[in-house]
Amino acid sequence: MDVARFAGLFPLGSHLCREPAPPLAELKHDMEVLKSGGFNLIKIQEHWAYDEPEEGKFDFSRTAALIEHAASLDLGVYLGLTCEHAPGWLWKKHPDCRMVGHDGVPLNYEAQYTLPYDGKPGPCFDSPGAAEEMGRFIGELVRTLGRYENIVVWNTWQEIGYPSELVAGKRVCYCRNTVAFFRDYLKRKYRDIDGLNSAWGTRYTAFDAVMPVSTVSGQDGLPADKDWNHFMNNVQLGRILRRRSETISRLDPLKRPVFAHRGGANIGSAADWGLARCQDFFGSSAYPAWSSGHSWDDWKQDKPIKGESLRAEIWDGLALKFDHFRSASQPRAAVWAAEFQGGPVSTGLHKGRIPSAADIRRWILSAIGSGVTGISFWVTRAEIAAYEMNGYSLLDSTGDTTARFDEAARIGAAMNRHPELFGKNTWPGTPIAILVDESNWSFCLTIPGAAEHLSYSTRGWHRLLWDSGIPVDFVRPADLDPVRHPAIIHPFPLSLSEETAGRLKAYVEAGGNLITEACPGRIDGHGFSNRGELSPVAAGLFGVRHSSHANVREPGGESRWTQEERTWGEFLPATSLTGTGPLKGVKIRANYCIETYTPTDSRAILMHGKAVAGTVREVGKGTAWLIGTLAGHTGCAYRDSVTRKAVLSILAKNGIKPAHKGKLLLRKRLSGNKEAWIYTNPTDTPLVEAVDVRGYTKAVDLLGYPLKRKGKNYLLKVDSLDVRVLIMEK
Numbered sequence: 243m244d245v246a247r248f249a250g251l252f253p254l255g256s257h258l259c260r261e262p263a264p265p266l267a268e269l270k271h272d273m274e275v276l277k278s279g280g281f282n283l284i285k286i287q288e289h290w291a292y293d294e295p296e297e298g299k300f301d302f303s304r305t306a307a308l309i310e311h312a313a314s315l316d317l318g319v320y321l322g323l324t325c326e327h328a329p330g331w332l333w334k335k336h337p338d339c340r341m342v343g344h345d346g347v348p349l350n351y352e353a354q355y356t357l358p359y360d361g362k363p364g365p366c367f368d369s370p371g372a373a374e375e376m377g378r379f380i381g382e383l384v385r386t387l388g389r390y391e392n393i394v395v396w397n398t399w400q401e402i403g404y405p406s407e408l409v410a411g412k413r414v415c416y417c418r419n420t421v422a423f424f425r426d427y428l429k430r431k432y433r434d435i436d437g438l439n440s441a442w443g444t445r446y447t448a449f450d451a452v453m454p455v456s457t458v459s460g461q462d463g464l465p466a467d468k469d470w471n472h473f474m475n476n477v478q479l480g481r482i483l484r485r486r487s488e489t490i491s492r493l494d495p496l497k498r499p500v501f502a503h504r505g506g507a508n509i510g511s512a513a514d515w516g517l518a519r520c521q522d523f524f525g526s527s528a529y530p531a532w533s534s535g536h537s538w539d540d541w542k543q544d545k546p547i548k549g550e551s552l553r554a555e556i557w558d559g560l561a562l563k564f565d566h567f568r569s570a571s572q573p574r575a576a577v578w579a580a581e582f583q584g585g586p587v588s589t590g591l592h593k594g595r596i597p598s599a600a601d602i603r604r605w606i607l608s609a610i611g612s613g614v615t616g617i618s619f620w621v622t623r624a625e626i627a628a629y630e631m632n633g634y635s636l637l638d639s640t641g642d643t644t645a646r647f648d649e650a651a652r653i654g655a656a657m658n659r660h661p662e663l664f665g666k667n668t669w670p671g672t673p674i675a676i677l678v679d680e681s682n683w684s685f686c687l688t689i690p691g692a693a694e695h696l697s698y699s700t701r702g703w704h705r706l707l708w709d710s711g712i713p714v715d716f717v718r719p720a721d722l723d724p725v726r727h728p729a730i731i732h733p734f735p736l737s738l739s740e741e742t743a744g745r746l747k748a749y750v751e752a753g754g755n756l757i758t759e760a761c762p763g764r765i766d767g768h769g770f771s772n773r774g775e776l777s778p779v780a781a782g783l784f785g786v787r788h789s790s791h792a793n794v795r796e797p798g799g800e801s802r803w804t805q806e807e808r809t810w811g812e813f814l815p816a817t818s819l820t821g822t823g824p825l826k827g828v829k830i831r832a833n834y835c836i837e838t839y840t841p842t843d844s845r846a847i848l849m850h851g852k853a854v855a856g857t858v859r860e861v862g863k864g865t866a867w868l869i870g871t872l873a874g875h876t877g878c879a880y881r882d883s884v885t886r887k888a889v890l891s892i893l894a895k896n897g898i899k900p901a902h903k904g905k906l907l908l909r910k911r912l913s914g915n916k917e918a919w920i921y922t923n924p925t926d927t928p929l930v931e932a933v934d935v936r937g938y939t940k941a942v943d944l945l946g947y948p949l950k951r952k953g954k955n956y957l958l959k960v961d962s963l964d965v966r967v968l969i970m971e972k
Contacts, residue, residue, distance in 0.1 A: 248282070248318045248394045252665040253616035254654035255283025255320055256584065256636055258308070260356055260627060266304065270311045272622045275642045277315040279651035282658070284312055285320040285618050287400065289356060291329040294379055302386050313392040320618055321387065322397040323486070325376050326364025327356050332375055338419060339365040339372035341404070343412025344456040351409050357627050363404035367482050368419035377489050384493040395498060397580065398486035401505035401527055402479060402517065416456055420478065425449045427473050441768045442466060460688070465769040467688040468681075468737075475513045476680065483520035501525060503580035506533065507566040509704075510697035510733070512680035512718045514570035525578030526567050527620070530559030530605055531594055532587040538698060538802040539878045549926045552963045555601075556608040556922065562704050564612035569675070569716035574667045576615045582606075584619035584646065588633025599649035600964065606653050607965035611909040611920035613669040619650065656944050660969060663918045668911040674898045675717040675727040676703055677735075685737035685769055692736060695803070695834060695872065699733040699759060702877030706889050709877075709924065711900035711907045719745045724754035724864065729896045732758040733874050735780075739767025743779035750783065751862030755896035758784070760837040760870045761791075784868040785844030785859040794832045794871070797880050803834065819848040819855045819871060821888060824895060828888035830856075833875035839868070867892060904931040906960060917970040918944070923960035930959045933968070940971040 256276055258269050273284055286308050294300050305321075312319050332339065333352055340348040341363055353361035365372045387393065406414040429449055432438040438452070439445055442465040446452055454470040455462060487500045503525035504514065518524035534554040535542050541550035568577045583605070587594035597605075606617065624632040624639040632639050636647040657664040678700070686692035707714045717727060719742045730749065735758060743763060750756050762784070763777020774781065775788040794814040796804050807813055814836055821828040825847045838853040848856025848870060855870035876885040893899070902908035902921075906929055911918040923929045932955040935941050941956060943949055944967035950957045960966050 250665065251282055251661050252654065252657040253283045253318070253320070253578070253618070254281050254650070254658070255285055255318070255618040256281060256622040257285040257287065257581070257618060257620050258622055260287065260621065260625065263626060264623070266307055268623070269308060272637070273308075273312055273315055273317060275637065276622060277317055279647060280655045281317070281651065283318045283320055283394070283618060284622075285322055287322040287324055287356070288383065289324050289327045290379055291327045291353070291361075293383070294329055297329075297331045297335070300382050300386065302383065306387060306390075309387065309390045309393065313390060317392065318394040319390070319392050320395050320397065321393050322400050323380065323383070324356055324361055324400060325380070325486070327353050327361030328365050332365060332372060336365075336369050336371035336375070338417065339367070339369035340417070341366045341406065341414040342417040343406070343410065343414060344416055344458070344460065345412060346416065346456070347412075348417075349406065349410050349412065349414065357629060359405045359409065360400050363406040363409060363414060366415045366417050366420060367485070368415070368417065368423055368478070370419070373485065377485065380486060380489045381493055384490055388494050388496065391496065393498060396490050396494070396500045397502060398490065398500060398521065399483060399502040401581075402483070402502055403505065413460055416454065421454065423478065423481070424454060424470065424473050425452055427477050428452060428469065431469070443770070459690070461690050463688045463769065468685045468769045471687045472680065472684040475511070475684070476516050480516055480520050483517060487521035499523060499576070501576070501578065501580075503527060503578065504567070507563050508683070508697070509562065509566060510678060510686075510693065510700040511683040512570075512678040513683075514567065515718055518570045518575070519572060523576040523578065524567060524571050525580035526563060527581035528560060528563060528579045528605075528609065529581075529583040529587060530555035531583060531597065531601070534559035536698060536701070536878065540881055549963065552604070553924055556604055556963070556965075557705060557708055558701070560605060560608040561612050561708055562701055564609055564614050565704065565714060566716055568613035568667070568669055571667070577613050577667060578616040578618070579609050579614050580618055581620040582609070582617045583634065584621060584636035584650070585624065585634045588625065588630050590629055593633065597646050599645040602646045602649045603653060604963065604965050606650065607920060607967055608922065610657070610664055610911070610918075610967075611922065611965070613667060613911075615665055615667055653945065656946075660916065660918070660944075662913045663911050663916055663969070666913065668913045670910055670912045671726065672713040672715055673727060674707070674712060674729040674731070674893070675715040676700060677719065677730050677732040678716050679719055679735065679738075679742060681739055681742065681767060682735060682737045685765060688769065691803070696734045696736070698878070699872045699874030702874035702879070703731050703733055705877035706874070706886060708907065709886065710890055711902055712893070712898060713901060713909050722746070722749040722754065724749055724752045728753070729755045729757065729893065729898050732756060732762070734759050734872055735762045737765040737767065737769065738763035738777045738780060740777060740779050741767065743777045743783065747779060747783045747861070750864035750866050753863035755865050755867070757867045757869065757892060757896070759872050759874065760835055762868070764791075783859070783861060784857055784866050785842050786839035786857055786868065787842055789838040789840050789853060791835060791837045793834065794836050802879060817850070818884070819850055821847065822849050823847050824858060825856075825888060825891060828891055829884050830869065830871065830873050830888045831876045831880060831882060831885045832871040833879070834872045837870040839870065865896070905929055906931050906958070915972040919968040919970055920965060921958060921960055921968070922965045923962055926962050928959060928961050930957055932956070933958045935970070938970045938972055942969050943967070944969055
């Protein structure tokens with residue numbers, strides 16, 4: 243199987259194993275099972291510590307044998323690097339490669355196995371010696387294994403990041419090499435020491451004297467904290483990704499694509515937009531039955547309920563996650579579910595439910611509904627590692643088939659009958675997007691609870707849109723375009739630079755419709771409180787002056803996010819904001835805070851008693867809407883139809899409507915004269931709804947289920963919490 247041939251398929255694969263322990267014969271047998279099931283891809287994960295246990299002595303024979311057997315079966319290979327699982331000699335030769343915690347003490351952790359976190363946090367590759375050794379190892383690997391034409395893709399980092407707080411209870415990395423690169427970053431950003439001092443409110447005499455703040459919590463709301471967060475989450479990770487990708491691309495004779503993947507999405511952050519551009523494409527892990535939901539969600543307040551749990555899996559575990567990663571990816575780039583749950587989650591003695599064929603179907607079809615172009619299951623055969631005993635896999639510990647394996651193979655074969663729709667990024671776009679501002683995220687990380695509220699409101703807006711059948715993108719301030727996205731939602735803009743506020747103003751003037759929550763620029767772009775408690779540019783854009791700000795209690799006296807009062811009278815009682823003017827007759831639940839305003843050149847749309855708590859203003863060709871609370875929280879917490887009605891009213895006034903009339907949720911993939919219409923039934927009962935097929939010459943169900951024609955429509959039946967896909971041709 244060569245690269246060109248594979249590029250015409252939907253990659254459907256599975257990871258062989260985590261550790262190199264299983265016998266080759268067993269792994270080769272499992273490859274044969276995958277091939278017989280119709281899979282076209284296997285993932286092999288190499289281990290630096292295993293492949294170069296002694297400096298300069300490489301042994302890739304085991305990996306080569308697996309690649310050769312895959313070639314004999316006409317299977318493509320997805321080869322993943324595990325550079326974090328570094329050999330013991332590296333630590334001895336380059337002692338400066340040990341990551342240093344915020345307390346100034348080096349981490350002594352050296353991974354014996356890829357468990358528990360794929361060798362992470364691993365060495366600090368800001369160490370010149372460790373970086374050189376890593377590059378030399380990757381070069382040898384590519385020169386040795388790159389001759390195999392059935393390697394179709396390289397993965398440089400499995401679940402990008404440093405889980406050092408889980409491993410050692412410390413944030414990283416504060417070593418002298420990383421701090422030196424941080425100072426270089428500050429020089430580029432601020433140009434000279436006077437620029438930095440002006441932004442930070444400091445009196446440094448030289449960049450060599452600058453140090454990141456390293457308090458225990460790292461949440462002191464300081465400008466230095468904000469810049470350090472941005473550096474570590476964007477610049478430092480990006481440096482490592484680019485170094486690996488460029489090494490492979492330079493040496494690979496067949497110039498195959500290089501990618502990396504995250505363990506999950508930081509909803510509210512835009513770091514993935516930059517990291518996605520450090521290689522050819524990007525992806526994420528997806529374990530929908532493991533980590534879906536948030537502790538503040540309504541359905542998390544009691545024991546798990548089947549319907550709500552399954553909804554959370556397909557929305558939070560898949561739709562939200564891959565809308566984020568699709569949006570973060572380069573235009574038309576692939577989007578891979580690089581690790582996809584194949585079996586029961588197993589951690590220690592806690593074994594999760596075994597996914598049914600119906601689970602696998604709803605998971606795969608939900609993922610492609612958010613733009614996924616390739617899936618690799620974790621794992622093929624049940625895990626042998628004790629902590630993950632007999633978990634995660636498509637196949638059980640014995641036997642060569644399961645219902646979930648057969649269903650995955652069936653769906654993969656169906657999608658590969660339409661590779662032009664599913665094997666490429668054929669997301670058609672949507673007129674509405676949610677704004678993610680990395681500057682705001684980097685600041686919110688410095689204030690206890692702020693990042694969690696930003697993330698929660700962002701995901702809540704996505705849920706409100708998902709429930710309403712409105713597909714959505716995410717977008718950065720630098721990419722605002724009123725033609726591409728006529729409407730933008732801006733959640734909890736606590737820290738807002740005047741530059742970003744200016745971009746928002748230009749977007750609205752050019753015809754965009756901006757819907758913003760409370761606190762636009764309460765903190766400036768450097769991390770200081772604005773006088774007037776609003777961004778000056780934002781105050782002009784919305785036509786308001788700040789009047790008041792107060793925290794508000796949660797309904798029923800609950801305390802999912804509400805802190806205890808320090809004294810009497812700090813918090814407002816639970817309430818809703820009442821619509822007026824263009825929103826007369828609707829209400830929006832007040833969450834976390836209520837901010838009120840004095841209109842200077844705007845109309846009131848929401849009231850808190852006699853105070854204005856929301857406004858609208860026409861600016862140029864567009865409109866600017868300001869909502870004086872975190873309305874997005876209602877998408878997941880204290881959900882009610884009243885707030886959803888108000889949200890739909892605002893969206894409708896800005897030309898945003900559901901993609902389908904009915905309770906079914908519709909998303910599409912488009913390629914030439916072919917379209918995939920992906921329908922999700924989010925309810926607890928089966929639905930039968932009419933689908934208008936005028937203008938199309940052919941309509942078939944992806945999986946071959948019958949369709950009933952009635953005049954100009956098809957009557958589409960979708961079972962509860964299931965997904966169906968129609969293939970339409972013009």
